[in-house]
Amino acid sequence: MKNKELAESIINKVGGKDNITSLVHCATRLRFVLKDDSKADAESLKKQKGVITVVKSGGQFQVVIGNHVADVFSDIMQLTNLNENNTTNAAPDKKMGFFSKLIDLVSSIFIPALVVLVAGGILKGIISLLQVKNIVYEGSPTYNFLFAIADAPFYxxxxxxxxxxxxxxxxxxxxxxxxxxxxxxxxxxxxxxxxxxxxxxxxxxxxxxxxxxxxxxxxxxxxxxxxxxxxxxxxxxxxxxxxxxxxxxxxxxxxxxxxxxxxxxxxxxxxxxxxxxxxxxxLNSVIASMILAGLWQVMVVFGIHWGLVPFAMNNINVYQEDFMVPILFPAVFAQVGAVLAIMLRSKDLQMQGLASSSVLSGIFGVTEPAIYGINLPLKRPFVIGCISAMIGGGIVGYYQSVIYSFSFISIFSFLQLIPPTGIDDKFYAVVFGSLISFGVATVVTYLFGIPKDKRSMLGLDTDKDVEQERASNAQPTEKIIRVSSPMTGKVIPLTQVNDPTFAGELMGKGSAIIPTIGQVLAPEDGEVVSLFRTKHAIGFVTDTGAEILIHIGIDTVKLDGQHFEAHIESGSKVKKGDLLVSFDIDAIKQAGFEVTTPIIITNTDDYKDVKTIFMQNDIQAGNELLTLNKSED
Incomplete structure (x- = not known):
């Protein structure tokens, strides 16, 4: 009944069954293609009990709910009659870009087949282990029966x-x-x-x-x-x-x-x-492996990791082995290590329960509960996990390890790394690389992975902690730094920006403006420290030390500089109100992009608090937008 109630709530909050074009699911998330995304209430869904988070990516409206996704999917299919009306066969919205259509296509084709493919792959690994232990022999009746079961999904x-x-x-x-x-x-x-x-x-x-x-x-x-x-x-x-x-x-x-x-x-x-x-x-297997391992969980967050699945499967078909999947072992177990550190460090019973269940899910290859439930909200554990994954990925790449049947990563997938000839250095490289990434992520997260402003989430800011801090430190004074708006428009919360990286405050706190005039002015006296080649983003440091990223529009990097004109260059010293970049609002919108502009304080950790003035109001360029509260001894 709980799953059915959750299914009914999700249907209502995505705009009703008539707003659903298609629906598939993967290990932890429901992947909707909606007729009109504006009818879906993403913020309300994120607060829904039983929903971990909501991600809009690849032309899909993705609702992450965890390991019981198949049960909720089944209830939604029954409640909406999607299976009876053949609605799931509908083509994606023509407004979707090519890349979004591709991701939707790949995920829709491969997700239903993964269950049997992963099962067959694990059984192949078990057969290899039995061969190494001389329990079964190639060509024997037992081997033939087991191999037929394992190989059938692939053949x-x-x-x-x-x-x-x-x-x-x-x-x-x-x-x-x-x-x-x-x-x-x-x-x-x-x-x-x-x-x-x-x-x-x-x-x-x-x-x-x-x-x-x-x-x-x-x-x-x-x-x-x-x-x-x-x-x-x-x-x-x-x-x-x-x-x-x-x-x-x-x-x-x-x-x-x-x-x-x-x-x-x-x-x-x-x-x-x-x-x-x-x-x-x-060309350089170590660097290539480090990059893929470090970015893999970022790709998972945006739901675009499915683009690699056909290529990994094709490698196995062509070469009877694949090098891409082994690189992902450290990426998965690094996030598990990070969330294990949170479990060990936390004093909050609810957080301990969430972390422990996330560790268990991660061991069996499902990292979304760890990522969305803990690591991303705390920020540092997620970043530490990605960096730790690069270390293990480099080890795997150095030995050029391979896997012999397709799989998504879990504790059982190590068996699929065993060649029929017996365990070798390539197998040990993946095991060692995964353990190193797991260990580094656990230790570094435990020691440095909890920001001061997030300590209360783990129950660490007790009255005793506060009293000890007051006894050992002089009463700090506070310095207020004010940052003005670089453009004219309407102020909205950063959490409403249609991009998980900005909305999740992964790059820092701040605000966002929907501009009505296509100009970016210097918010304060300072220096332009970076200007992207595509002129859609500006890095700025004020004379008071605030580091600001002004990102004009969402995904506008794809315009490759069209409709933007820079009036300064990197390294320019400017005064408040100087024109930095001008842009054509109408042309950008006609090209299919949002002009909502996040204004991020990238050194947020240097401040006690970052607050927006006049939220949800119109603002003129030069008016005060943000206050940065900095403690001083």
């Missing part, structure tokens, strides 16, 4: 992806299974005779036959092509027979075309992509 991956891909593209998903089945049919496999490729003929036309077992991209392109044919045939056929004839014609055209053209071309291109990724990795 028949075209059938699995055919179902979810055609469903996503708006066709009959069972025809998608038939498309995938044709690619791995015994007749086709038999013509190959165990070779990597063979010449054959189709209607007298010579074609190059290749193996499609475990392949990823050919079936997705074939599914898209089939879905286009099915929709167009359905438009021109009579209702009495189009239900059967449209799929018949679609599959008769698609399957031969896949064998003759789509399959070989897509396989050739996917091999090039795989080789290119390997080439870049091998």
């Amino acid at each position: 028949y991956l075209p059938i699995i992806l055919g179902f979810s891909a055609v469903k996503k593209f708006g066709g009959n998903p069972y025809v998608g299974m038939a498309l995938g089945g044709a690619l791995v049919h015994p007749n086709i496999v038999g013509m190959l005779g165990g070779a990597f490729e063979a010449q054959s003929s189709l209607f007298g036309i010579s074609i190059k036959l290749i193996p499609y077992a475990s392949s990823v991209f050919p079936i997705i392109i074939a599914s898209w092509f089939y879905s286009v044919l099915e929709r167009n045939f359905s438009k021109i056929m009579h209702d009495s027979f189009k239900k059967f004839i449209a799929p018949l014609l679609g599959i008769i055209i698609t399957v031969p075309l896949t064998f003759a053209v789509i399959g070989p071309v897509v396989a050739f291109l996917s091999n090039i992509v795989a080789a290119g990724i390997i080439y870049v990795y091998q």
Whole structure:
């Protein structure tokens, strides 16, 4: 009943069932594509009991709720009849950008298949361990039975992806299974005779036959092509027979075309992509691994990590191994280490309970409760976790470790690193790298990971603490620093900015302005310390020591400087009111971007408090916007 009540509340707060275009779920979050995002009440959802947070990314409205996401998803599907009305097959909103559509597409196709793929991958790891211990032997009946169970999801991956891909593209998903089945049919496999490729003929036309077992991209392109044919045939056929004839014609055209053209071309291109990724990795595997490990959880926060899934799976199909997934082990266990430190340090029973459950979830590969529930709100633990992950990632990259079947990271995934020949240095590198990242994150977070202004969240600011501090320190005096507005417009809270990084105050506290005049003026006397090449962001330091980031618009870096004009350069000394940058508000909006401008005090930790004056009011450039409260002995 609790899940059903939560499902009803989520439906209402995303704008009702009529506002839902599609819905899928991953390990911890519901991924909505909504007809109108403005109808969804994200702030109210974040306060909803049972909801960890809300993220808008990749064209999706993502509601993070934790490990019981599948139960809530099932209730929402029943309450909205999405499955009956086929609404989940609807195409994404055309207003979504290419990258957003791509992330939505990848997540919708692969998320439903992950459960069985991860299960098969873990079983493959167990088989490898049994081989190392000489419990089972390759070719024995026991081995054959176990391997068939473990390998089936991967061997028949075209059938699995055919179902979810055609469903996503708006066709009959069972025809998608038939498309995938044709690619791995015994007749086709038999013509190959165990070779990597063979010449054959189709209607007298010579074609190059290749193996499609475990392949990823050919079936997705074939599914898209089939879905286009099915929709167009359905438009021109009579209702009495189009239900059967449209799929018949679609599959008769698609399957031969896949064998003759789509399959070989897509396989050739996917091999090039795989080789290119390997080439870049091998240029400097240590640096590449450190970057991926450090950024992985940031990608998880924005929900864009799904873009790497097809490439990891393609590497396994092409090379029977993948180097990307092992790099992620330190990234996952570093966040677990950070939240473990919070659990050990906290004196608040509720925080201890949340942290302990987050540690357990993280060990089994689900880091969202740790990230959204604790590490991101406290800020420092999340950053420490990302930096610690880079250390372990560098170790993994140095030994160029690989995994032999696809998996998302958990304590069980270590088994999938074991090669059939026995445990080697590459396996130990991942174990050691993960332990190092885990240990560093735990220790550093325990010692330095709790900001003073967040101590009360952990129950550390007791009366005794305050009395001891008063007894050992002289009464401080306070200095108020005032920062004026750099632009004219309407002031809104930073938490209302449509970007999780700014709204979560990850870069510091401050405010935001929706400008009505396209000019940024110097808020105080000071120096322009940085001006981005795209001119959409300015780093500024006042003579009183306040470090300010003025970020004009959201995601406007994609404009590459269009509609912006700089009137200063990095290093310029300016006076209050000097013109820094001018920009075309209407042109930026027409290009599809928000002009809401976060104004961040990036050295927030230097101040006791940062407050906004005249919240939710119109403001003129030069009027006081922020007060910075600095304690002085």
